[in-house]
Amino acid sequence: MEQLMQTLKEQIIRQLNLNDKKPEDIGNDDPLFVEGLGLDSIDALELIVLLQQEYKIKLANAEEGQTVFRSIRTMAQYITDRQAQDAAAS
């Protein structure tokens, strides 16, 4: 989980062009939107693309994004859970 959160920070910085940020600037529990990292609605769409590109995960519905993209930790937990579900199903 720690390694996944570190990887996510690097991927988010690259995907969202957060050139003035470093992974260590982003706390695992910092809010990603508004306060905290200050992401916006276009960034939310880019996070959905990131999940698809890097983890082959599609969000089941738009509402899910509000909880999944709350912080780095919630994203990492979602990816871990979905990968476990996929592994169990195969």
Place this chain on the structure above:
Amino acid sequence: MSAPEIYITADCVVRDNKVISNGSLLYAQEGAAVTEFLEGFYRHLAIDYPKFFKMDRLSKLGLLAAEVLTKNGRQRAYAPENTGIVLTNAQASLDADIRYYASVSNLPSPALFVYTLPNIVIGEISIRHGFKGENAFFVSEQFDPAMLGFYAGELFRTTPTQACMAGWVDVIGEKYEAVMVLLEKEAAPGAKPFTTEQLTKLYATDHGAINANA
């Protein structure tokens, strides 16, 4: 072309890896690629605006030229509704269009898609400075001072516009060019009359002849 009460109170020309404002060299970065040059100038200006890095290169170029105009100009505290923007270029948003098209083969990038209109640069400048006045973006094969002068002049004549950023902002591949002016109704020390001749002269600025001591 333009009404005699309109003046150029600040100007900014960006090309050949140099930024020149009011005849003086503000910044130079020899040998840098477009993105590197623009981000270098952003850091040189010491602006704290993280959204800059998310923008396409057309918006970055326009935003930086506008930043120079507001820093070096003598812009007064006009009401947001009374400050307009009129920009022109030849390549529209083709630079961003090509990048977006390249992303479509994988997963289309929403962040690239939002820049596939040339007038987005006007929106970015307006958001940054809180402008809410008249605005327009025109695409023409080459810099057309007569058209620019006519349209900006009409804005001052027919609307409550008190100040207006106007000019040419163009990016395609490694080619880029910005020639922008701040227009105001009232003269200020050093202001030049807003005429076709002045715009033509500004566009013809020879960057090679201007150095740090200019």
